[in-house]
Amino acid sequence: MKIKVGIIGATGYTGNELLRLLMRHPKVEINALSSHSFEGKMYSEVYQNYTQLCETVLVSEDEAIEKSEVVFACLSSGLSEKIAGKCLGKKKLFIDLGSDLRLSDREEYKQWYGLDFINEQVHANAVYCIPELNRRKLTEIASAKTTGLIANPGCYPTAAALALAPLIDGATPMIDLNTIIIDAKSGVTGAGRTPSSATHFPELNEGLSAYKVAEHRHTPEIEQTLSGLAGRKVRVVFVPHLLPINRGILTTVYANALDTDLSGIRNIFADYYKNSGFVRILKSGVTANLKSVKYSNYCDISLHFDVRTNRVIIMSVIDNMIKGAAGQAIQNMNIALGLPENAGLDYIPPSF
Amino acid sequence: MKIKVGIIGATGYTGNELLRLLMRHPKVEINALSSHSFEGKMYSEVYQNYTQLCETVLVSEDEAIEKSEVVFACLSSGLSEKIAGKCLGKKKLFIDLGSDLRLSDREEYKQWYGLDFINEQVHANAVYCIPELNRRKLTEIASAKTTGLIANPGCYPTAAALALAPLIDGATPMIDLNTIIIDAKSGVTGAGRTPSSATHFPELNEGLSAYKVAEHRHTPEIEQTLSGLAGRKVRVVFVPHLLPINRGILTTVYANALDTDLSGIRNIFADYYKNSGFVRILKSGVTANLKSVKYSNYCDISLHFDVRTNRVIIMSVIDNMIKGAAGQAIQNMNIALGLPENAGLDYIPPSF
Amino acid sequence: MKIKVGIIGATGYTGNELLRLLMRHPKVEINALSSHSFEGKMYSEVYQNYTQLCETVLVSEDEAIEKSEVVFACLSSGLSEKIAGKCLGKKKLFIDLGSDLRLSDREEYKQWYGLDFINEQVHANAVYCIPELNRRKLTEIASAKTTGLIANPGCYPTAAALALAPLIDGATPMIDLNTIIIDAKSGVTGAGRTPSSATHFPELNEGLSAYKVAEHRHTPEIEQTLSGLAGRKVRVVFVPHLLPINRGILTTVYANALDTDLSGIRNIFADYYKNSGFVRILKSGVTANLKSVKYSNYCDISLHFDVRTNRVIIMSVIDNMIKGAAGQAIQNMNIALGLPENAGLDYIPPSF
């Protein structure tokens, strides 16, 4: 029997992509789609490409929760904590693609989001999961057959953490933790569906600029993951740039090597991710290309070393809407439900 | 002494491009820029690329009229007729880049724009000018040293009329006037500066669709010009498409040839435009490319003949913001003031 | 047991896309990939996105035929007739994504391709199939459990024929067959994998032009299909344009209506394609958008009528690499093998 799932906020870009993937997931059945803005309309009236494919009528948030065993929320900051609370009460698996449950430190949350924890029980129960780094937390949910609140990571934090984890996980980091610089470049879908001057076609097309320089909200989330792995507080410089393309993130990560013998670095990465089918460590001489992972759940990583300056340079690429959002949410669900990790996610990235 | 000009609606895309060109026009001096939305702000606060280049403070419409000998208006439908009236009263040369003065037939204006002529005197005095086709009307203004109201043509009507004029001007058209089909493709700047779902980057990028199929407001304007040239009512099918690029229009025009000997067609075009330096008739075997005219005031035309079906196929390309708007407005001004036609317009289209 | 398939010319763009789709087809197993240029290399060395997904070594053409029950060829003009001959001899199902078997008229083939039929038996046995129009030919192959040579249609001919078929199939066409104009716009992948000046990024990007105006080789193929449906020779004007995007074709088709009452046209199309799940007739007021079918096997069609000129305007959109090539080839295979028509093709077009 298929698992009944619902999507709250189904008409945003993240919800849209989640719907597309879940509709072809072999083990689930979509029981409800909700939308604040389009309640009462058919999904295909909102997105023409869904003509004849999804003519479901959009319902309210509460109806979506009621009808589902697994609830996904794809909402703006501040809107999903309440839903998490309801799901906790009703013992449903809740997966939040928004940012409400990602930071465990209340002070950091206040500082970066300007919001507070309202329902502390929710935060106490939430687990933040990049499956490749936190698989155990998910298998615990699976084996306890318990309900759970899963905080799905942000797009930039996923790409950055996967690029750095093998070098800092454990007692002896291979890089100087004070020297990490993350220069990230993202496609426009990350900015969501709402039109604005900044995303108006002629303003973006053929252009490039950074934004929220060293003050993007994903900064504390990246630091939380890296600090957890390193066992001490790690600070990073994080600068995101907006690319005039639809999808994908490339992060270029720089750090000072602690040991000049980095000959083994590729093996360390390969070993670290040996059970992680969605991470591909590229061969020496190959550079990660955003194109190679688009429309898939893969994260490609290429490793470079500048012997002149003793710097490690790591490139990681993901599709921000899949591994950086909807795909990773499904991957989290799969593990938490004891399904094969790649169920519904075995897409081959197209070459063009 | 330089001519004092003002731009009303200077912060829209058309006004912006007009400003850029006028700032380097050797014979004019920009005395006032007005904007309804940004009055009181500096121009460079609205457009970052104008930093240190235009730090003029935006003023009101009336102040702009007062300070200028030549007034350009770059406004939405229905907003410029009143300004035209004021300029007529104050004996200023008024050039309207909007659509209010383009149609001379009141009924057609009502039907396509849903608006009426309020100030009939304005419409009685307005002259619609594509310089290559209506140069005489402009030289009359110049020689009479009179004030004037010039209706600057729309972008699509410019490209379409230049492609067809040589074949239909005069007593014996070379094509069957009942068979004209105009398939046009335009860059996004034609849609203006206001963000919308339709111009949100991810919605447009890597896509293509037609819009306002056979019901675009430029249809009667095209027909007005062609009918004037042919001396009888001409109807056309006009279908515009929105390209995921910033600038440029390509029109592909189809019509049945009346005479199968079209060997002389290239000469006819070359002769027709022999005094029109901005129209370039391409050599046999060459196809008009939108890229070749971008950032310039040129209109390139290529001529093709399908002997199998006896159809003439004409391609014309222009930069919608220059020859299709701001550049043509300056060209109109130049002639009406007795200046060299290409003053301030001698840009070479970049290759990339 | 899965059907063994092989792809000849697997490293071109068409072969590449076919591979991607076949790798996730539930009923087939890929037994061989051949490539003239890259024989002996691993597939993932040619396309980085296939890292860890396809590390198969490329073999020769003959080895690919030997190992396969179904042979696909993705080759340039003139190269697949010989392979078709071999497959005919060995009683294998052969599906040609090239152009060698498409035209049944030897004189037209000579005229447009500058080539002749060498192996006449091949041409006598080849069936040209757009499944929506020629399903019966395929079910005959299926029921006879016979071998077969299938000529997979070109991308433009698919989009054009699907747009026009319902209006001309049968004794009484609804449009004047002498007035058909097909203005088509295609993404760059249609030009294939070989770099050239015309496909060099800065030459294409932000540009647009037509090419092979009224002399593209797909013209006789379109006419062959339309003539077959209409029962008389049909000639069309066909002008393709090259869009600065990767994928997709939009065709805008114009024709004079024979009957001014076109109120029923939408029903006629819906009825005509009622058993064709991949064709979606859009609702009144909706315009076909290339974006809505990308990465899928769908063909969306929108219908418009210009009452002022009595013209029918039909827009059809397909993904040139899927419904216009690899997807349609699989659809043809599925029917010819008695599999569900949409096996391996049930992709939902992404919204962005």
Next chain:
Amino acid sequence: MKIKVGIIGATGYTGNELLRLLMRHPKVEINALSSHSFEGKMYSEVYQNYTQLCETVLVSEDEAIEKSEVVFACLSSGLSEKIAGKCLGKKKLFIDLGSDLRLSDREEYKQWYGLDFINEQVHANAVYCIPELNRRKLTEIASAKTTGLIANPGCYPTAAALALAPLIDGATPMIDLNTIIIDAKSGVTGAGRTPSSATHFPELNEGLSAYKVAEHRHTPEIEQTLSGLAGRKVRVVFVPHLLPINRGILTTVYANALDTDLSGIRNIFADYYKNSGFVRILKSGVTANLKSVKYSNYCDISLHFDVRTNRVIIMSVIDNMIKGAAGQAIQNMNIALGLPENAGLDYIPPSF
């Protein structure tokens, strides 16, 4: 009387852009264009956009030198040293847009270019000039009315040096010189006119990747400039990325601040460039955008400080073809000839 100039290598992208700018330069007259590949052809046969604008016939290298007082060379590595030698002999002003004369250290040249200095006299006489940093060297040429060999800087080195110079010029650098990281992103025109797999439209479009990670030939050129300013050897990490757009470079530069009081940094930059009209220091809160300088000779710089990590982050943007190549070459010529620095370069960057 106008100065006679010639361009060697006029049909490459750099030569093409130089031609476009020089054709509108008020003080020069183009006397000769040479091209190895297209000698004997008209320029407009090579570039369609030059139809009727440049129908000059391409000549040989020697003829171009003979006919010109100022010779520009736009050639690949290794091809311009010989021309420099000829110009030195004939006492002509030579401006090299290639890389042969850029590095003054013979060993570095060997190491990074795999080439040696053949004519040492050429290298002894060559002056490398970013006008904002080396104006004096140019005014010396001007006042001595001497001939000169000017090495025009590379695109990346220009953007990087302008971003860093004010912080390191002089005895007390404001940043730790061991911590400089330059993450650069460039449009495709930087790769030149020759088609390749890497610049084939579908391979690049909607993609992004780094290339020549920490091994690009512009690295020693950047270090040469920075070391010269700092008075000691400076090493940098330099990683270029290829953007799917035509023009422009954005560099994001990171370095550790030596002094936490960076409140004055904006004033330092403003002061440093107070006589440099093409450098615009953006206001606090504004981020440099590549779009704001395209088609102009400007370099915009925005300054950011990450107080959490004590890092200075500097963004600089230029048009790689203008300030990064042809425009800077003209700027160098202007100063060396005693002309106004911005002669022929006063273009306003278009907003779209």
